[in-house]
Amino acid sequence: MKKDQIEKLVSDFPLVKKLINLEELSWFNPNITNIAEALHHIPLNENDVRDASDRLTRFAPYLMKAFPATIPNKGIIESEIEEIQEMKEELMTHYDTKINGKLFIKKDCHLPISGSIKARGGIYEVLKHAEDLAIKEGLITVSDDYEKFISPEFKAFFAGYKIAVGSTGNLGLSIGIMGSKLGFDVSVHMSADARQWKKDRLRSHGVTVVEYESDYGVAVEQGREKSKDDPKCFFIDDENSLNLFLGYSVAGESLKKQFSDQGIIVDQAHPLFVYLPCGVGGGPGGVAFGLKLAFGDDIHCIFAEPTHSPCMLLGVHTGLHDNISVQDIGIDNITAADGLAVGRASGFVGRAMERMLGGYFTIADEEMYKLLGIMNDCQKIKLEPSALAGVKGPIHVENNKDYLKRMDFSPEKMRNATHLVWATGGGMVPEKEMKQYLQASQLR
Ligand SMILES: *Cc1c(COP(=O)(O)O)cnc(C)c1O
DSSP: OOHHHHHHHHHHOTHHHHHHTTOOOEEEOTTOOOHHHHHTTOSOOHHHHHHHHHHHHHHHHHHHHHOGGGGGGTTOOOOOEEEOHHHHHHHHHHHTOOOOSEEEEEEGGGOTTTSBTHHHHHHHHHHHHHHHHHHHTTSOOTTSOGGGGGSHHHHHHHTTOEEEEEESSHHHHHHHHHHHHHTOEEEEEEOTTSOHHHHHHHHHTTOEEEEOSSOHHHHHHHHHHHHTTOTTEEEEOTTTOHHHHHHHHTHHHHHHHHHHHTTOOOBTTBOEEEEEEOSSSHHHHHHHHHHHHHHGGGEEEEEEEETTOOHHHHHHHHTOGGGOOGGGGTOOOOOSOGGGOOSSOOHHHHHHHTTTOOEEEEEOHHHHHHHHHHHHHHHOOOOOGGGGGGGGHHHHHHHOHHHHHHTTOOHHHHHTOEEEEEEOBOTTOOHHHHHHHHHHHHTO
């Protein structure tokens, strides 16, 4: 963008100036509508989510065979929720802010197979593709036992097909591990942010890792370009895929069940706030979509992004969506939160979710590191930096009197509230790497 264009943007949207200055900030969505209205603007509905959930159920017997770690939950990839009382106390002291209600964590960091939120969307899309191919070939019908997918015959069949994806790390990890297990020839195009151990792990699974010096956008673009002329190659498009989105969205129904099992009430008098770290948007967008379908207007989803990569906030706030990147306004997209190092948000997700989301906030790298240390000290939960982005969410909500007033969140309602931070990754981080994260957290 030229200097005068940036000046115009800043005068139209003063908040952009703060983004450029890398200030931590929050923006609560003035355009939020009720769920019924918001759904008119999304090309998906609850039938699509149910279809995705049914598909995952069909694959459960296969997943138990292929990944014994999925056996305890009967082949369904799901994570637990846990109340984090000590963390809440510590946050209140640290930020000198009262947090009303209860604080919970959603442990996607400990999802089986790939240890991050990407075990939802990434694995789902690979399974959907495998199913499509197998049905077309006449190898299986939806009423068969899907354990068959583990047979040498299926593996040999899938070896004739390729899967490619661009990733900052975790999506590549999910798709690479799942794809290679089924027998596919998988290539992962990794951006410069991707951690070495993630590349090493993938190579050990026989996945081809293509490395780039540039950021996520370029890795995706190159991956897409290299796949497009090969009819046997399926490119998993993190920026536009409806199937990835649906894979994430099944989280809604299962969270509803988890809360109900634990006797946690969510209704108008007991609001639920969910804080989701956002990169390109598919993961948090798909989860938020599923949550909105499950809980309706009583749930309030808030996205968190690094101050150096606030692509979704920038795109939605200015209405420019994927027609603007953080680099366009001089932000470098360099952050320790590698899962969130995305300069240009998904236009599909931004447009689909802009009426459904409660708000957005940004967080500095130093804060994510600090919270990483505090989470480990208070709760013995080890997370990667990206997964801490949402933790400061309750502080932003409690301190924004305008938002509380506009949404009619009375002090009484807030005392009944539940805050849930979505811990999106960290379960597979090698010990040595985790030690470095914890050391870094002490320095800040
Ligand atoms: C990918 C990722 C996210 C965000 O998901 P997007 O679909 O990129 O928005 C958040 N946390 C972690 C750890 C991730 O790997």
